[in-house]
């Protein structure tokens with residue numbers, strides 16, 4: 570929660586299409602900024618749509634530890650710029666062969682292809698790790714995310730009253746959507 574003693578860092582505003590966006594594996598140096606990103610997400614109400622884990626420093630720090638099997642990635646503006654998006658592929662640590670994808674983009678950076686870029690990046694990682702399929706869960710009301718995932722070829726089927734289960738065969742992702 571934002572308090573005067575625990576300010577939530579603000580992300581820089583988008584600076585146009587020439588911005589240098591970099592996808593990187595989450596590392597300890599990103600943790601503070603990522604916690605700020607997650608705090609802004611929660612404040613905006615989007616924590617209802619994306620809640621892969623607690624948004625606290627305590628919960629995020631271990632995700633940045635080296636040697637994890639699951640993949641946590643950030644997209645930063647420039648080499649050491651702010652975190653503008655966060656994504657993950659999880660499930661390997663629990664013994665699953667089909668990883669589960671999750672992403673979120675900072676509110677100020679949406680609608681510019683950042684989400685598409687991060688999904689493409691995560692698909693490349695999943696393929697490189699030998700996954701043939703990627704899965705995800707998405708709220709049925711989350712029209713922006715559903716449109717994004719469908720554009721990659723995800724097929725959605727009922728998971729619960731509130732959520733779809735999305736599955737994509739990575740070999741069938743349209744070539745223009747591959748990195």
Ligand SMILES: CC(C)(COP(=O)(O)OP(=O)(O)OC[C@H]1O[C@@H](n2cnc3c(N)ncnc32)[C@H](O)[C@@H]1OP(=O)(O)O)[C@@H](O)C(=O)NCCC(=O)NCCS
Nearest residue numbers: 618619672673674679680681682683684685713714716717
């Ligand atoms: C869903 C989300 C990741 C999209 O990120 P984004 O960077 O805005 O997406 P992009 O700009 O890359 O858009 C890619 C596609 O997504 C779809 N999309 C994005 N925003 C949309 C919107 N507001 N309405 C409908 N479709 C939308 C479109 O299909 C778009 O393709 P197009 O530009 O060719 O039309 C972002 O809105 C977000 O972080 N939401 C909150 C967290 C969340 O819901 N995460 C997903 C949990 S399953």
